Amino acid sequence: MGTKKLSRRDFLRLSAITAAAAVVSSACQPQQVEPVAPAKSEEVPQAEAPAAEVVTLEWWWGWGGTTSANALEELKAAFNEQHETITANPLVPSNMDEKLLTAVAGGTPPDAAVGNIAFSELAARGSFTPLDDYFTVSKVVQKDDIVASLWQDGSWQGTTYGLAACEVGPRMGFVYNVDLVEGAGLDPENPPLTWDEMYDWHEKITTFDDAGNIDLLGFDPLDAMGGRRPTSDASFFWADSMGFEWWNQDELTFNFNTEGFIESLKTIKRFYDLVGVEQMEGYRSSYGTWTQSPTASFPAGAQAAILNGYWTPGELAHSAPDKRFRFTWPPNSSERKGIKFQNVGGHPVVIPKGAQHPDEAFTLLEFLTTPPAMDIIFNTTGWLGPRISWLEQLNVSQYPGLEFYLESAINADELKPCPLCPISSIVGQELNDTWDAVNFGDKSPEQAAAEMQETLTSELQNQFPELLG
Amino acid sequence: MKRSELHRFITGLLFISPWLIGFLLWTVYPVLASIFYSFTRYDVVRPPRYIGLSNYSELLFKDDTFHIVLGNTLYFVIIGVPLGVITAFLLAALLNNRMRFRSIYRTVFFLPAIVPAIAAAEVWRWVYNPRWGLINSVLKSMGLATIPWLSSPALAKFSLIIIQAWAQGTAMLIFLAALQDVPRSLYDAAVVDGANRWQRFRHVTIPMTTPAILFVLLTGLIGTFQYFTLGWLLTQGGPNQSTEFYSIYLYRNAFRFFKMGYASALAWLLFILIVICTLLIFRTSARWVFYGGETE
Numbered sequence: 001m002g003t004k005k006l007s008r009r010d011f012l013r014l015s016a017i018t019a020a021a022a023v024v025s026s027a028c029q030p031q032q033v034e035p036v037a038p039a040k041s042e043e044v045p046q047a048e049a050p051a052a053e054v055v056t057l058e059w060w061w062g063w064g065g066t067t068s069a070n071a072l073e074e075l076k077a078a079f080n081e082q083h084e085t086i087t088a089n090p091l092v093p094s095n096m097d098e099k100l101l102t103a104v105a106g107g108t109p110p111d112a113a114v115g116n117i118a119f120s121e122l123a124a125r126g127s128f129t130p131l132d133d134y135f136t137v138s139k140v141v142q143k144d145d146i147v148a149s150l151w152q153d154g155s156w157q158g159t160t161y162g163l164a165a166c167e168v169g170p171r172m173g174f175v176y177n178v179d180l181v182e183g184a185g186l187d188p189e190n191p192p193l194t195w196d197e198m199y200d201w202h203e204k205i206t207t208f209d210d211a212g213n214i215d216l217l218g219f220d221p222l223d224a225m226g227g228r229r230p231t232s233d234a235s236f237f238w239a240d241s242m243g244f245e246w247w248n249q250d251e252l253t254f255n256f257n258t259e260g261f262i263e264s265l266k267t268i269k270r271f272y273d274l275v276g277v278e279q280m281e282g283y284r285s286s287y288g289t290w291t292q293s294p295t296a297s298f299p300a301g302a303q304a305a306i307l308n309g310y311w312t313p314g315e316l317a318h319s320a321p322d323k324r325f326r327f328t329w330p331p332n333s334s335e336r337k338g339i340k341f342q343n344v345g346g347h348p349v350v351i352p353k354g355a356q357h358p359d360e361a362f363t364l365l366e367f368l369t370t371p372p373a374m375d376i377i378f379n380t381t382g383w384l385g386p387r388i389s390w391l392e393q394l395n396v397s398q399y400p401g402l403e404f405y406l407e408s409a410i411n412a413d414e415l416k417p418c419p420l421c422p423i424s425s426i427v428g429q430e431l432n433d434t435w436d437a438v439n440f441g442d443k444s445p446e447q448a449a450a451e452m453q454e455t456l457t458s459e460l461q462n463q464f465p466e467l468l469g
Numbered sequence: 470m471k472r473s474e475l476h477r478f479i480t481g482l483l484f485i486s487p488w489l490i491g492f493l494l495w496t497v498y499p500v501l502a503s504i505f506y507s508f509t510r511y512d513v514v515r516p517p518r519y520i521g522l523s524n525y526s527e528l529l530f531k532d533d534t535f536h537i538v539l540g541n542t543l544y545f546v547i548i549g550v551p552l553g554v555i556t557a558f559l560l561a562a563l564l565n566n567r568m569r570f571r572s573i574y575r576t577v578f579f580l581p582a583i584v585p586a587i588a589a590a591e592v593w594r595w596v597y598n599p600r601w602g603l604i605n606s607v608l609k610s611m612g613l614a615t616i617p618w619l620s621s622p623a624l625a626k627f628s629l630i631i632i633q634a635w636a637q638g639t640a641m642l643i644f645l646a647a648l649q650d651v652p653r654s655l656y657d658a659a660v661v662d663g664a665n666r667w668q669r670f671r672h673v674t675i676p677m678t679t680p681a682i683l684f685v686l687l688t689g690l691i692g693t694f695q696y697f698t699l700g701w702l703l704t705q706g707g708p709n710q711s712t713e714f715y716s717i718y719l720y721r722n723a724f725r726f727f728k729m730g731y732a733s734a735l736a737w738l739l740f741i742l743i744v745i746c747t748l749l750i751f752r753t754s755a756r757w758v759f760y761g762g763e764t765e
Contacts, residue, residue, distance in 0.1 A: 013480055016480070104514055105513040121727060127514050211609070278620050278708075281621075281708050282615070282620035285599065285620055286600040423726075426726050429725070433534075436709040437709065463510070
């Protein structure tokens with residue numbers, strides 16, 4: 001009798017079935033339980049203490065750059081040292097808005113997030129955990145010791161969804177390079193108070209080479225805060241300067257088809273027309289914007305003036321330590337000459353809905369508002385925190401110019417709120433498109449303002465009919 | 470079906486089951502879901518709301534930005550695709566000659582096709598930089614005005630097309646293979662008939678490589694309609710919406726504006742557009758594509 005041999009075909013068939021079964025069974029396995037670290041104790045107990053479960057918090061941090069990275073590392077170390085049963089595991093995702101949206105939608109959000117996120121848009125869509133009950137019982141966060149406007153900035157329709165921490169402070173300021181102003185024969189002790197006076201500076205400071213390329217730029221009205229879209233952490237500069245309310249929070253209406261907005265479009269275009277819109281765009285893309293990088297136009301000394309917030313002194317201390325700067329109130333329209341306006345905002349720390357460890361995430365939020373955390377952030381980045389008592393004792397001499405911003409929040413004639421608009425991303429894109437259309441001469445300011453008003457009103461109606469009734 | 474045939478069929482299915490499961494989960498399901506979402510108002514985090522054909526009617530008849538976007542994309546396709554095909558073909562024709570260091574040239578011309586998009590974007594950002602870029606530095610040193618490659622609405626699209634033409638290495642290799650497949654006997658016969666170099670190129674080389682030209686044209690068309698990465702990295706749709714391409718607009722609606730339903734409608738319109746263009750090319754291909762071995 002012959003022995004039955006396994007044929008090649010049978011062997012292959014059996015292998016395929018085994019492999020498929022292995023794949024299916026591994027996909028059906030229950031999740032592995034994380035090993036529990038034993039609780040630390042100073043004394044050896046007689047009876048063994050039950051092992052405390054260590055919770056790992058996934059925490060998204062929205063800022064890149066060297067100083068921010070240093071701040072994050074120190075914050076992580078300080079938090080983890082203080083909390084034996086919680087380990088913060090920060091991540092710095094690029095394109096945080098898109099990733100947070102898909103993470104919340106997919107049911108795998110981080111436990112906590114802070115940065116340039118679409119706060120009001122996500123809050124209006126129920127993507128965050130309400131925090132009022134947490135704050136009611138919190139022994140760490142005293143409501144009266146937090147800058148008052150930040151409570152409103154972190155809420156939607158009366159419910160608190162976040163509290164600004166890590167980067168909080170006055171957003172509006174006019175900063176100029178003293179040497180470049182003096183070099184143009186202007187008086188740095190008399191900064192412009194109106195846009196006409198600012199245009200005069202821009203005209204005198206801006207120079208061109210023989211071929212017509214920009215050599216030195218006086219002012220880019222759309223650099224930094226001038227070109228920043230309004231978000232839940234900062235108001236709209238041009239609305240504040242021109243004195244119009246672009247968004248009515250109570251009635252949920254837009255007001256872009258107004259004289260103030262049209263005037264702002266004409267003002268910006270005027271600055272662009274002096275140098276040429278393509279030249280201005282090219283100049284900006286060559287150097288870069290804002291004040292954190294040494295090669296951006298303002299820190300590099302290629303641009304004489306900028307509109308920027310309280311972080312500017314700290315950033316310039318690192319990016320342009322050898323230059324002299326002055327910090328003062330931004331210009332206004334002629335009718336509002338001399339009016340001092342300011343906006344205090346910050347980036348809310350949020351706990352997305354579906355977070356695995358919301359209680360521990362709130363502990364992290366509390367930690368970020370404590371003096372040790374605020375000290376770390378201030379010393380590494382120059383950014384401020386939300387506590388009034390901490391701000392009052394802060395030594396700002398480390399960053400010359402910072403005292404102007406801190407005092408401006410008290411001395412301002414107008415303290416502007418941060419807007420909470422549930423379609424602020426669309427507002428931002430429409431603003432960019434409108435500025436381009438007007439600056440490149442495709443549309444008149446009046447036409448652009450009217451179209452923008454119509455578009456945004458229609459979008460809000462489409463996306464939130466239940467809010468408008 | 471006989472038992473043994475059924476047996477073999479199931480065995481075959483088991484072998485391809487990993488791919489099949491992936492295809493169903495990550496291709497078929499999202500495609501079917503996007504059809505559904507295109508008829509809804511859907512912001513990803515709240516349940517979708519059925520609105521019928523509103524997304525499509527708004528796109529076609531009310532959305533001015535869509536018309537700009539469509540115009541930009543068609544410009545890019547109509548100019549960029551033929552330019553890419555011609556560039557790749559001419560490079561392949563050059564490399565098809567016997568020369569020293571031919572393999573080195575082939576590698577150099579192919580390299581741009583495998584450079585990661587982000588690296589390519591940074592290189593070209595420097596090349597096009599208005600102040601210190603490779604081209605503008607030379608112009609400035611000669612006392613000339615610089616060229617606003619990416620900051621001028623009139624030039625930005627064409628600047629991106631140049632980058633696209635630079636990265637035609639893969640198409641070049643396909644053409645090179647096709648050129649080397651042209652029978653020598655045809656060239657010899659043409660020489661005997663008195664054809665000069667240009668006539669041989671026009672009446673032998675091009676007709677014999679038309680199948681490869683058709684393939685490169687179609688794949689280039691399909692890919693260029695979906696152009697995204699370099700446009701997003703270099704210009705983000707600007708200046709003045711001049712490089713706001715279809716895929717960029719789709720991405721913005723889906724992930725920035727919380728309009729996934731609208732983005733799904735955009736995706737399906739793009740699919741229909743690509744299908745129409747592809748069918749048109751197939752229809753006309755009978756007139757100009759010559760398959761070797763055909764008889765009249």
